[in-house]
Amino acid sequence: MGYAKQIYARAAEILRQRREQAETQALMRKAQVLKVCPEIEEIERQMAQTGLAAVHAISAGEKAEEAVRALAVRNLELQEKRRELLAQHGFPADCLQPVYTCPVCSDTGAVNGHACACYKKLLRDLAYQELASESPLKLSDFNSFRLDVYDAVPNADGLIPREEMEAILRICQNYADTFSDKAQSLFMYGKTGLGKTHLSLAIAAAAIKKGYGVVYGSAQNLFGKLEKEHFGREPYADTESLLEDCDLLILDDLGAEYTTGFIKAAVYNIVNTRLLCARPTILNSNLTFSELETRYSDRVTSRILGNYAVLHFVGSDMRIRLR
Numbered sequence: 229m230g231y232a233k234q235i236y237a238r239a240a241e242i243l244r245q246r247r248e249q250a251e252t253q254a255l256m257r258k259a260q261v262l263k264v265c266p267e268i269e270e271i272e273r274q275m276a277q278t279g280l281a282a283v284h285a286i287s288a289g290e291k292a293e294e295a296v297r298a299l300a301v302r303n304l305e306l307q308e309k310r311r312e313l314l315a316q317h318g319f320p321a322d323c324l325q326p327v328y329t330c331p332v333c334s335d336t337g338a339v340n341g342h343a344c345a346c347y348k349k350l351l352r353d354l355a356y357q358e359l360a361s362e363s364p365l366k367l368s369d370f371n372s373f374r375l376d377v378y379d380a381v382p383n384a385d386g387l388i389p390r391e392e393m394e395a396i397l398r399i400c401q402n403y404a405d406t407f408s409d410k411a412q413s414l415f416m417y418g419k420t421g422l423g424k425t426h427l428s429l430a431i432a433a434a435a436i437k438k439g440y441g442v443v444y445g446s447a448q449n450l451f452g453k454l455e456k457e458h459f460g461r462e463p464y465a466d467t468e469s470l471l472e473d474c475d476l477l478i479l480d481d482l483g484a485e486y487t488t489g490f491i492k493a494a495v496y497n498i499v500n501t502r503l504l505c506a507r508p509t510i511l512n513s514n515l516t517f518s519e520l521e522t523r524y525s526d527r528v529t530s531r532i533l534g535n536y537a538v539l540h541f542v543g544s545d546m547r548i549r550l551r
């Protein structure tokens with residue numbers, strides 16, 4: 229299984245840029261050093277010669293070992309001399325070496341014929357960015373959340389929507405202010421048009437501002453993508469592990485997707501894995517708990533009820549009222 233072709237192409241280009249940058253900067257530092265300490269040039273020329281001489285000695289065969297040993301000693305002397313010269317002029321010993329982003333593979337992406345950890349991470353990060361860029365992440369903020377559109381008189385259940393929503397707004401604001409990748413998970417439910425998406429997007433904006441990786445999407449889009457990838461109808465993009473591993477996952481409109489057996493299992497896996505790893509998730513749904521249970525299984529609802537902070541949105545559809 230592999231990523232989409234363009235992910236590999238982009239990773240290769242990024243590695244090339246990293247190498248180029250490290251090497252250009254090393255050359256620039258060398259030019260600076262040579263200005264005040266031109267003797268370095270001659271020392272490096274001699275070092276290159278000892279290297280060449282060692283190669284010749286090996287191919288000549290005769291007394292090769294002895295010769296190579298002598299050349300190695302000579303090389304060490306030259307290195308020491310270079311180090312002293314650099315120190316005299318106040319340069320660090322390694323200032324002529326390129327500083328690679330990854331010192332393990334020198335930004336080649338490979339060590340001993342295997343993919344370096346930095347390369348694997350780069351591929352994942354690129355797949356993550358790809359997924360995030362597909363999220364309809366039109367961020368909102370708390371200031372634009374209007375409490376005055378919620379009824380101030382009790383509804384049929386005896387709840388005053390404006391008071392309920394004021395409390396929810398406060399909880400969400402506090403959640404955003406104190407957000408970390410170990411924050412609690414939230415389950416927001418209630419009828420459509422009561423501001424679940426608005427508050428989720430305001431939390432997403434705060435988390436992104438703090439530098440966390442947020443994946444936001446409708447259950448329909450994200451699970452649809454997961455399913456297509458799983459059955460090979462779309463190139464692999466590691467969506468499953470991105471949904472499991474991102475700092476904050478926000479699944480909007482859970483229950484609006486066409487729920488297949490595959491998706492039922494995926495919902496449970498993602499909810500469960502993220503709980504086990506203590507990674508926060510925000511689930512939004514128009515479904516009640518019993519509807520949720522019917523659709524996904526009581527395993528899912530019991531995980532949510534037992535571990536998520538539950539926010540019940542009340543009121544009548546704001547989008548209709550605002551119109």
Ligand SMILES: [Zn+2]
Binds near residue numbers: 332333336337344347
């Ligand atoms: Zn590496």
